Amino acid sequence: MQSITKRWLRGSLLITVLILALAEGLFLYFCYQNLYGDIERAMESRFSTFIGRLQATGTAGDSDSNAASRAQSLRRTVEQFEEKDKFEFMLLDQNGIVLATSSGTINENLTEGADYYHALISSDGFGRAIFRTPDGERVMAVTALVPYDAGNITAMRLVTSLTLADRQWWNTVLLSAGVVLVALGFALWSGLFFIRSIVRPLGQVESIANRIAGGDLQTRLPDTRYNDEIGRLCHTINEMAEHLTETERMKNEFISSVSHELRTPLTSIKGWVETIGTIQDPTDQNYRKGLEVIGAETDRLYAMVEELLDFSRLQNGIKLDCQVLDLVAEATDAALFVEGRIRQEGLRLVYEEPPEPYPVWADPARLRQVFINVLDNAIKYSPPGGSVFLTLSRTPTTVTVSVRDQGRGISPEDLEKVKVKFFKGKNAVRGSGIGLAVVDAIVTALGGTTDIASTLGQGTTVRITLPIYRSGQEHLHEPI
Numbered sequence: 001m002q003s004i005t006k007r008w009l010r011g012s013l014l015i016t017v018l019i020l021a022l023a024e025g026l027f028l029y030f031c032y033q034n035l036y037g038d039i040e041r042a043m044e045s046r047f048s049t050f051i052g053r054l055q056a057t058g059t060a061g062d063s064d065s066n067a068a069s070r071a072q073s074l075r076r077t078v079e080q081f082e083e084k085d086k087f088e089f090m091l092l093d094q095n096g097i098v099l100a101t102s103s104g105t106i107n108e109n110l111t112e113g114a115d116y117y118h119a120l121i122s123s124d125g126f127g128r129a130i131f132r133t134p135d136g137e138r139v140m141a142v143t144a145l146v147p148y149d150a151g152n153i154t155a156m157r158l159v160t161s162l163t164l165a166d167r168q169w170w171n172t173v174l175l176s177a178g179v180v181l182v183a184l185g186f187a188l189w190s191g192l193f194f195i196r197s198i199v200r201p202l203g204q205v206e207s208i209a210n211r212i213a214g215g216d217l218q219t220r221l222p223d224t225r226y227n228d229e230i231g232r233l234c235h236t237i238n239e240m241a242e243h244l245t246e247t248e249r250m251k252n253e254f255i256s257s258v259s260h261e262l263r264t265p266l267t268s269i270k271g272w273v274e275t276i277g278t279i280q281d282p283t284d285q286n287y288r289k290g291l292e293v294i295g296a297e298t299d300r301l302y303a304m305v306e307e308l309l310d311f312s313r314l315q316n317g318i319k320l321d322c323q324v325l326d327l328v329a330e331a332t333d334a335a336l337f338v339e340g341r342i343r344q345e346g347l348r349l350v351y352e353e354p355p356e357p358y359p360v361w362a363d364p365a366r367l368r369q370v371f372i373n374v375l376d377n378a379i380k381y382s383p384p385g386g387s388v389f390l391t392l393s394r395t396p397t398t399v400t401v402s403v404r405d406q407g408r409g410i411s412p413e414d415l416e417k418v419k420v421k422f423f424k425g426k427n428a429v430r431g432s433g434i435g436l437a438v439v440d441a442i443v444t445a446l447g448g449t450t451d452i453a454s455t456l457g458q459g460t461t462v463r464i465t466l467p468i469y470r471s472g473q474e475h476l477h478e479p480i
């Protein structure tokens, strides 16, 4: 259960953190560009105004006097610069030495910065630098080269303090980091809340399922408390426990009925053995009768042991040893096998053997068991004088064996359960309730289907359909 939380932390939360970090990074990047870019653009626009004014100056023919008047105009612009409180305006010579400033004093602190050098090498004549003055103040300097001859004045420079902009920047950083942290906290809280709403009930389900697994089959989960997947899981576990209880009950019934039935023939055998022991003459009538009874009871015991073996096969899974078989020959064999009993019971077997073979991929012993179990039921539930119909038919891909009787039939509510192991219908005469379960398990393992149709009072038809053998089927349908 720990691992659900961990998996969520590793998966979902990590992605949320990464997305938030990326969003924060992008937001801060654009804010920075906007804030400091605006300051830079403001300075550049002022340069454009000054340069526009310079262009208008110096229209006289003599270039020297033009240069002088431009230099004069620039110096005047510096002296009359109105935004002294925001910017320091400077004029630079070709070595980047400050010639004049708008404040009137040459502040050594502001002479640093590589903006003049950047302007020299840039294509548009502008250079920018952000640096810290020796006083510790962060400033931005933008230099624009004068595009005309203006005597010894080569460039104009504007320097402004970044104190306000920096403060605004840090406010933005703190505010957005706060928003991100709140969002992250909310994601964490809502996620943990959600995870707990899953993990807690799952813990309860686990502990109760453990009790059921430990053998406490009476315990049930409250499957109406949660109206979601957990509720459905509880419901399924309850159903499972219900099935386990039912199987357990039927198994116990099976064992007790088999032990009961074992006792009767054993008692009879023991009695007859003792009787025979006292008879000296082997031609005595009781001697013969005793041997007959012992023989018949041994057959019954044999059938019961077979049933027990079926039971253990069902528990451990049906093992098949398949080969290509003719279903017609197998059905005929089974018909011959039960014919004697059918006659003995006063019944009639109606079987018409198809002329051509029906090849199937099956285990002969298990297939025989299928026939015998179904025919045995038909005999058991047939009324005296009734008929048992064994019919074989085929389609291009399947073969169907039908066994129909005219017996008492199965009630609709029992019909859906007759294939369940240990299930005995209300009409059951004898048996342990595993015959049809074994049939269904074998037929399913062979890739076929078992359908049972029945009408109360009219009879039952068991229809077994198997795939026709195709070469290569042995690889497709490995024995299980």
Ligand code: ADP
Pocket: 377, 378, 381, 405, 407, 408, 409, 410, 418, 419, 423, 424, 425, 426, 427, 428, 429, 430, 431, 432, 433, 434, 435, 436, 437, 460
């Ligand atoms: P068993 O091995 O005891 O015969 P089965 O699994 O073969 O058990 O059958 C289960 C139940 O199905 C029987 O107890 C009986 O109620 C019903 N049943 C099976 N075959 C027939 C049939 N041919 N006619 C009527 N009832 C049948």
